[in-house]
Amino acid sequence: MATNQANLSGREENGNNATDKGLVHFIPVAESKMDVPYADLSIIDISRWSEGLDVQKSLADQLYEAMTTDGFFVLTGFGISEQEIQRQVDIGYTVLEKTPFDEKKELDSHTDKTGVYRGFKPRQYYEMENGVKDQIEQFNWQREMEDQPIPSTLKPFEKETKSFCEKIHKDVLYKVYQLFALALELPINTFVDFHKYEEHDDSWFRYMAYYDEFSPEDEEKVGHVWLKGHQDHGAVTMVFSQPMASLQVRDDEGNWKYTRHVPGGIIVNCGIMMEWWTGGLFKAANHRVYEPPKDQRNHIRCGLFYFSIPNNDVKPDLLKDSPVLRKLNRESMFKDGKTIDAKTFSRARVSKVGKSDIYKSNWGKGERLVEVIAGVEVPHFG
Template sequence: MPTKVQQPLKAYIPPPPTKEDLDFADLSVIDLSKASTPEGRSELALQIHKALRDVGFFYAINHGYTSAQTARVFDIASATFDLVSDEEKRDYTGKDTSVYRGYKPRKAWIIDPGVRDEIENYAVHRNVTAQDHPAILRPFLPELAAFTRHNHDNVLQSVLRLLSLSLELPEDTLTKLHDFEAAVSFIKYHPRGECDAPEGNNVWLKGHTDIGTVTILYSQPIGGLQILSKDNKWRWIKHIDDALVINIGDGIEYLSGGYYPATRHRVIQPPVDQRNIPRLGVFYFAMANDSVKLSPLDHSPLLQKEGIKKYFDANMVPTMEEWRRERTSRYGRSELKPSATEERVEEERIRGTVIKHFN
């Protein structure tokens, strides 16, 4: 059988990890290879329970993607930004602000008064042929399709089974709610120029929670990602070769009745020895099925025992699609108001529940 020949592509060469002495968060390392047996899943469910209750992030290793495959995806991600002209990018910029599809250009979001973002996104629908792509990407669509499928089948489904077990539910509870509603995003954080607001130079993406259920980030060496710890301190996320950095979003918080709070995180200027280097990210943002109501899984024995928080009035509970569209259309565009109870926190209200933005 002939070997499949990959299309040639310029290699993305990442810089070395920072040597700065930073305050790194202490994250659990979950070995997904153990998820192949019931005994292994029981062990990992306990680890994930502790990780999400104590910190909110964890690393996943042995997830089935090789170093070479990971490097190849970063090559494709880099080409998406560096080998496409500004004119062609405009042709593939998403027109509907309630849907992530195609390019999001720099300066579309407000970071601070008078300060706009320097972040480029390129979002790919789970069905990669459901949208048009710039010419440079078209030869690589089969690889992107395989990448999305790997993340869904081999990573997300494993994590969802472990989450279900950790809530004392049948392990297919959450997998049944996730058919294939997700998007791959390539994100390039460009170094900020000088601006009038000093904080705007330092904070590249305000502290926030993710919209969906589970976020899968392919670890890369340029620092900047931070988590807001329980002691209210921002701590850096350390790079681990070939690891995934996984966190949960609004969807899991609402489905778990607040038992697993969505992870609060931000992106700031990289450490001094990586300053002025663009930061390239490869993400898989998972969502529950569009029709899933974001109300608590109140048949969970654990939640019945620990208590269940309801975020919405009965007649205002959004579906995943409604929540995704509302938050996506508002992000970086809506007017935020200072919190009356927390310093350096801004708020907005969606469907009667408060969404916080941390700075």
């Protein structure tokens, strides 16, 4: 059984003013010095955006290459400091560590019933193979933060957290979506219009901690995998880079490689809905969470994430107006003209996460299994 990170690396109780009272500083593990396989992900420096359209098209070319190979890239230069990101991680760690158990229970997401990520997901909720359950805890919230209960530990930081959410969506995510549009030679605000901040959708921010607390026997039963291979169901996912080597991407040959830490960077991956929009040209990234290298064991992996889902009524089907997709003869991935709106698919998918029989099954390395959700085939990878 692992020891709590606070005892291994230390933690600081910040209480210098009323706003920071009770804030717990999360101290991440040092970067690994071991020789482990890392994915060679493209780094897109968005700070060059203001240099004009030619530079923006060059960045879009980088994005195109990343989306047609790994489905991943690393975003830098987006104007939010490493310190601002670390503060959100501290807030998240405080919420996960200090919210009373009874309050967590009251604010349980019950995602299998609601299909929406709001509130806490407790540890040992996901059904893993051979009777093992997960060691992941989450607190999820939707960006408006107005129609869901907020835990007492987050209330002192609610205003700044909401401001952070808005900045990420409008100042960072919108530029990413404009790059997607440029890469497909579409009007620059095509994807921005699918993800308007002011309209309703099931996008969510997440504080998440992976606790290194599997017994040796359970580690063997799950093949040292902390979260099985999958594709995110939205348009894109933003993972704020962290030092622990644990997130892995899968290449076309079935090899799994760690993502390298880029301080202050965001790892961006393509989801299923973006794959639908492009008729499979842009690849929904296959990824999993694997145990870290030995010199990073017995520490908590605590991080911040944003999962971007299109506005509720958007139907992510082939963007036929794209000259790029027309030239490549890309076709709709839906059969018989069937489409599905973002809200319906998202809620059907979320309700199944960690609870359907496919999560309990034990399948071989690299094997692909398909689950039908709301009439749509969704792949999983061992």
